[in-house]
Amino acid sequence: MRFDYAAPPPGALYGKPLVTLSLSHADYEVTVSALVDSGATISILPYDMGCQLGLVWQEHTIPLQLGGSLKGIPAVAVLVNGHISGLPEAPLVMAWVAETEHSILPILGQINFFQQFKITFEGYTNAFDIGPKPP
DSSP states (O other), X not given: OEEEOBOOOTTOSOOBOEEEEEEEETTEEEEEEEEEOTTXXXXXXXXXXXXXXXXXXXXXXXXXXXXXXGTTOOEEEEEEEEEOTTSOOEEEEEEEESSOTTTOOOEEOTBTHHHHXXXXXXXXXXXXXXXXXXX
């Protein structure tokens, strides 16, 4: 499926590769707009979105050490399901971080979004493709 980059905000030169997807866990579901980021090691789930999925921070015991702009922010590993319209649902390992969506976007990174789908960026057309991974 082909997606256009989101329009750049005022003053910015380039848009962002954002995709709308549904995340689910147990009986909960939330629709988010996430940044597809080949430079991110792990996918990121903001705290409030995790709460909307029924996740309870104290029940997750695998702490993660994040780098970059999230260095020092508490994070734990969680498993949710992700679904992009027109593509198969996939289990996604995410770092659930102690920051809200007001300060950080959900991010789809190398672990494990890029293992679940085939992603091709075409910056020169301001578009990207997400498809099922080859067999």
